[in-house]
Amino acid sequence: MRFIIEAAPIAALASLCAGQNSSTIPSEVPLYGDSPPVYPSPVGNGTSNEAWASSYSRARALVRQMTLEEKANITRGYTGKCVGNSGAIPRLDIPPLCFADAPDGIRGQEFVSAFPAGIHVAATFDRDLMYRYGHALGAEYRGKGINVALGPVAGPLGRVARGGRNWEGLSADPYLAGIGMGAITKGIQDTGVISTPKHWLLNEQEFRRRESDLGDAVSSNVDDRTIHELYAFPFANAFREGAACTMCSYQKANNSYGCQNSKLLNGLLKTEFGFEGFVVSDWGAHHSGVASANAGLDMVMPDGGYWGKNLTEAVNNGSVSTERIDDMATRILASWYQLKQDENFPAVGVYSNTVKHQPIEVQDDHPELIREIGSAGTVLVKNVNNTLPLHNPKFLSVYGYDATVKSTPWQNPSRFGGGYEVNFGWNTLNGTMITGGGSGSNTPSYVISPFHAISDRIAKNRGTIRWDFESENPYPPYVNSEACLVFVNAYASESFDRTTLTDEFSDNLIQNVAANCTNTIVVIHSAGIRTVDTWISHPNITAVLFAGLPGQESGNSLVDILYGDVAPSGKLPYTIAKQEGDYGALLNSSVSFDYFPQDDFEEGLYIDYRAFDKNNIEPRFEFGFGLTYTTFEYADLSISPIANGTAEYPNPDVAIVQGGHPQLWEAVLTVTANITNTGNLTAAEVAQLYVGIPDAPVRQLRGFDKVYIDPGKSVTASFTLARRDLSVWDVVSQQWRLQRGSYEVWVGASSRDLRLNGTFTVG
Numbered sequence: 001m002r003f004i005i006e007a008a009p010i011a012a013l014a015s016l017c018a019g020q021n022s023s024t025i026p027s028e029v030p031l032y033g034d035s036p037p038v039y040p041s042p043v044g045n046g047t048s049n050e051a052w053a054s055s056y057s058r059a060r061a062l063v064r065q066m067t068l069e070e071k072a073n074i075t076r077g078y079t080g081k082c083v084g085n086s087g088a089i090p091r092l093d094i095p096p097l098c099f100a101d102a103p104d105g106i107r108g109q110e111f112v113s114a115f116p117a118g119i120h121v122a123a124t125f126d127r128d129l130m131y132r133y134g135h136a137l138g139a140e141y142r143g144k145g146i147n148v149a150l151g152p153v154a155g156p157l158g159r160v161a162r163g164g165r166n167w168e169g170l171s172a173d174p175y176l177a178g179i180g181m182g183a184i185t186k187g188i189q190d191t192g193v194i195s196t197p198k199h200w201l202l203n204e205q206e207f208r209r210r211e212s213d214l215g216d217a218v219s220s221n222v223d224d225r226t227i228h229e230l231y232a233f234p235f236a237n238a239f240r241e242g243a244a245c246t247m248c249s250y251q252k253a254n255n256s257y258g259c260q261n262s263k264l265l266n267g268l269l270k271t272e273f274g275f276e277g278f279v280v281s282d283w284g285a286h287h288s289g290v291a292s293a294n295a296g297l298d299m300v301m302p303d304g305g306y307w308g309k310n311l312t313e314a315v316n317n318g319s320v321s322t323e324r325i326d327d328m329a330t331r332i333l334a335s336w337y338q339l340k341q342d343e344n345f346p347a348v349g350v351y352s353n354t355v356k357h358q359p360i361e362v363q364d365d366h367p368e369l370i371r372e373i374g375s376a377g378t379v380l381v382k383n384v385n386n387t388l389p390l391h392n393p394k395f396l397s398v399y400g401y402d403a404t405v406k407s408t409p410w411q412n413p414s415r416f417g418g419g420y421e422v423n424f425g426w427n428t429l430n431g432t433m434i435t436g437g438g439s440g441s442n443t444p445s446y447v448i449s450p451f452h453a454i455s456d457r458i459a460k461n462r463g464t465i466r467w468d469f470e471s472e473n474p475y476p477p478y479v480n481s482e483a484c485l486v487f488v489n490a491y492a493s494e495s496f497d498r499t500t501l502t503d504e505f506s507d508n509l510i511q512n513v514a515a516n517c518t519n520t521i522v523v524i525h526s527a528g529i530r531t532v533d534t535w536i537s538h539p540n541i542t543a544v545l546f547a548g549l550p551g552q553e554s555g556n557s558l559v560d561i562l563y564g565d566v567a568p569s570g571k572l573p574y575t576i577a578k579q580e581g582d583y584g585a586l587l588n589s590s591v592s593f594d595y596f597p598q599d600d601f602e603e604g605l606y607i608d609y610r611a612f613d614k615n616n617i618e619p620r621f622e623f624g625f626g627l628t629y630t631t632f633e634y635a636d637l638s639i640s641p642i643a644n645g646t647a648e649y650p651n652p653d654v655a656i657v658q659g660g661h662p663q664l665w666e667a668v669l670t671v672t673a674n675i676t677n678t679g680n681l682t683a684a685e686v687a688q689l690y691v692g693i694p695d696a697p698v699r700q701l702r703g704f705d706k707v708y709i710d711p712g713k714s715v716t717a718s719f720t721l722a723r724r725d726l727s728v729w730d731v732v733s734q735q736w737r738l739q740r741g742s743y744e745v746w747v748g749a750s751s752r753d754l755r756l757n758g759t760f761t762v763g
């Protein structure tokens with residue numbers, strides 16, 4: 001029955017199957033999505049490059065010495081010190097691998113850093129900062145002896161405006177997300193830590209993401225082209241940079257569970273993307289023994305799931321081939337060798353709070369980087385008459401629950417022991433928000449709140465500050481106050497989707513302050529989209545900053561912007577609508593109480609700005625928008641196709657390597673533009689390149705260049721586009737294809753502030 005698990009080539013043992021009791025299955029089951037079977041599972045062979053070849057040959061040698069029980073042992077999890085611990089083989093000195101959350105800093109430990117969340121990093125549009133972010137994260141994981149970092153995130157991508165985990169990922173745009181996924185993966189792995197791009201794939205909502213009393217998990221039903229051009233697209237960059245692990249997802253994809261979906265694992269991942277590493281299940285995402293093994297899963301977490309002894313039995317009776325279990329073990333060990341974790345990898349240094357221990361401090365100079373990314377990802381969306389930067393104000397008033405840390409931030413000591421529900425993110429409703437909640441949350445060693453950092457500046461200036469963090473209708477500002485800063489936030493977490501993109505308390509607070517203060521500056525810390533139309537046009541609201549999820553240096557990052565030490569340069573990584581209804585069917589997650597809930601991605605490629613462009617809906621602030629303290633002029637668009645780039649398809653005789661066909665990554669077009677800083681202070685501009693590919697969305701981001709420009713000076717922004725960036729996924733030929741015809745090119749300051757345009761033809 002295809003709606004349970006797709007047919008495996010070898011009959012599954014009944015005892016190994018996690019399929020439902022057939023008599024409980026309702027007879028009327030909608031069958032929109034249908035995931036095609038792809039078997040057998042490709043055997044990893046390390047042909048991507050010499051390093052992988054060598055890692056594979058060493059792994060094969062080790063696997064040859066292993067018994068069947070030993071091979072099965074390293075494919076499963078055990079309870080231990082870490083969030084995940086793979087089975088060890090003491091006889092062969094193979095250690096357990098330690099797995100840990102989160103994508104924005106190690107969760108549940110001391111002396112670690114709370115980095116900005118993925119969505120904040122994306123808002124920087126800065127490749128260098130993305131790489132340095134990954135590298136600093138990796139260094140902390142390595143310092144604690146953690147082998148596998150469970151990030152970065154491109155699933156969810158951000159299809160659903162109110163999605164609970166969108167902030168863990170980078171952006172609703174697959175190109176921007178892809179650049180981040182590649183850079184962060186490279187950064188992490190350059191420290192010798194395995195990176196785990198997740199969640200593979202189509203994990204776009206929290207509601208019914210897992211099976212429950214209501215029935216099975218939701219099925220994301222998505223067509224082949226959309227899978228390629230939107231959802232798998234950013235993962236490709238991470239694989240291209242060598243990601244040695246990926247995590248399969250909880251929900252179903254086209255009615256087959258993510259961790260036993262042969263199309264996604266054997267097909268897309270291990271064939272098309274030539275993945276050499278191993279696939280680990282999300283925690284508890286195992287739904288079958290034989291079916292998951294044959295569909296391409298390589299490791300189950302956090303325990304044995306349906307494997308363990310059952311897997312050895314399945315190999316013994318032929319339900320799972322010896323080649324498959326050898327491939328699982330080889331992929332795991334090859335990844336371990338590939339990251340050189342067999343040489344001098346630090347001992348596991350994670351602890352529960354009940355054990356007194358010598359702290360292992362891994363923060364190094366990361367606070368400086370965190371502060372820099374915090375500023376670089378802060379987006380200025382309103383700034384009337386140069387309200388910002390502030391000019392050494394002597395008297396400021398500060399309002400709102402989000403300005404300061406909570407008075408009792410550490411309510412439950414178990415948070416230090418890796419507690420899930422009790423980490424920082426879950427408890428910020430009344431305090432400043434530096435990240436979101438759930439397993440993607442982090443555990444700051446300290447927090448510099450906005451109030452703390454503003455107080456420091458006021459103190460240095462022998463000024464005065466007044467505050468009210470509690471009231472929805474604060475005392476009127478003191479008459480001498482030069483500006484009233486109002487801090488609000490919009491929280492989101494794993495496990496539930498948001499129910500609103502705004503909230504009445506915060507909106508009332510802002511309007512009450514504005515009613516009494518002609519210079520009201522609003523700062524929003526938000527885990528994604530936050531609508532602002534209730535008050536955005538208020539004449540007394542003179543400046544508005546989207547300060548994202550900036551991590552532990554929050555206040556310092558913000559003050560650098562407020563006081564003009566750093567000019568804002570962040571750009572929105574999503575679209576802010578005028579009203580929530582403008583997101584249409586993509587506002588909420590799919591809410592179905594059916595036993596087999598179906599979520600049809602009928603919009604195809606049209607999410608976020610692609611949908612607003614298609615439907616001619618004017619957003620409040622469009623994707624890519626962000627102001628700064630100076631102005632820029634764009635000129636001299638130059639478009640240079642590379643002569644050999646016009647073959648319709650990549651050469652089929654060239655072997656696939658990890659990341660996909662190598663020619664997909666070859667440059668086929670360069671574009672340049674001349675950008676001049678026409679104001680009077682140094683600032684960075686994120687020049688953005690959008691392409692109108694024939695028979696594709698109106699325009700899609702396919703390049704960006706963040707350029708720092710002194711006043712009166714010009715810089716050439718340049719964009720190099722790869723074959724993939726100009727191709728569509730041809731569902732008939734099952735290949736990426738360059739379109740014949742005229743492509744439109746725009747370069748500008750946002751997805752709607754398009755300053756230059758031109759065309760080129762592929763023919």
Ligand SMILES: *[C@@H]1O[C@H](CO)[C@@H](O)[C@H](O)[C@H]1NC(C)=O
Binds near residue numbers: 021023
């Ligand atoms: C299947 O479900 C039916 C109805 O709930 C129950 O009577 C039967 O025992 C179940 N069979 C198995 C094998 O669990």
Ligand SMILES: *[C@@H]1O[C@H](CO)[C@@H](O)[C@H](O)[C@H]1NC(C)=O
Binds near residue numbers: 046271
């Ligand atoms: C290695 O695996 C890839 C992907 O499965 C395949 O295309 C290639 O032919 C294999 N190479 C060898 C030498 O087996």
Ligand SMILES: *[C@@H]1O[C@H](CO)[C@@H](O)[C@H](O)[C@H]1NC(C)=O
Binds near residue numbers: 073086089090091096
């Ligand atoms: C399997 O892994 C566990 C946990 O690391 C370890 O204690 C056990 O010795 C391993 N079994 C074998 C057969 O090596």
Ligand SMILES: *[C@@H]1O[C@H](CO)[C@@H](O)[C@H](O)[C@H]1NC(C)=O
Binds near residue numbers: 015016306307308310
């Ligand atoms: C093996 O299968 C049985 C059901 O036959 C199940 O109860 C058990 O949890 C499975 N897993 C392991 C690790 O033995």
Ligand SMILES: *[C@@H]1O[C@H](CO)[C@@H](O)[C@H](O)[C@H]1NC(C)=O
Binds near residue numbers: 384385539
């Ligand atoms: C901005 O400044 C101009 C010129 O001083 C003034 O006319 C205008 O009213 C100001 N706008 C606001 C919203 O304060």
Ligand SMILES: *[C@@H]1O[C@H](CO)[C@@H](O)[C@H](O)[C@H]1NC(C)=O
Binds near residue numbers: 401429430505
């Ligand atoms: C602050 O926390 C209290 C309970 O501690 C809660 O009732 C209230 O709604 C919270 N306020 C905001 C603005 O979230």
Ligand SMILES: *[C@@H]1O[C@H](CO)[C@@H](O)[C@H](O)[C@H]1NC(C)=O
Binds near residue numbers: 514517518539540
């Ligand atoms: C702006 O603030 C001033 C000073 O408090 C107040 O008189 C005025 O009514 C406010 N404007 C609006 C539109 O609320």
Ligand SMILES: *[C@@H]1O[C@H](CO)[C@@H](O)[C@H](O)[C@H]1NC(C)=O
Binds near residue numbers: 476512515516
């Ligand atoms: C503050 O604004 C409120 C309206 O929200 C108004 O009733 C009150 O008079 C204002 N106070 C001052 C001092 O302007």
Ligand SMILES: *[C@@H]1O[C@H](CO)[C@@H](O)[C@H](O)[C@H]1NC(C)=O
Binds near residue numbers: 644647663666
């Ligand atoms: C195109 O030219 C570049 C640079 O000379 C070369 O590296 C690449 O292999 C060529 N690509 C194709 C598809 O021929």
Ligand SMILES: *[C@@H]1O[C@H](CO)[C@@H](O)[C@H](O)[C@H]1NC(C)=O
Binds near residue numbers: 674675714716
């Ligand atoms: C860029 O534009 C500026 C202003 O129009 C001009 O002065 C400068 O020569 C241009 N630079 C280049 C490299 O074209």
Ligand SMILES: *[C@@H]1O[C@H](CO)[C@@H](O)[C@H](O)[C@H]1NC(C)=O
Binds near residue numbers: 386629679680
């Ligand atoms: C610099 O720019 C600011 C903001 O645009 C403006 O207020 C100021 O007058 C300018 N100064 C000079 C010297 O041009």
Ligand SMILES: *[C@@H]1O[C@H](CO)[C@@H](O)[C@H](O)[C@H]1NC(C)=O
Binds near residue numbers: 744758759
């Ligand atoms: C650029 O845009 C303008 C206005 O939208 C349009 O008239 C013109 O044809 C475009 N130029 C090119 C080369 O596409």
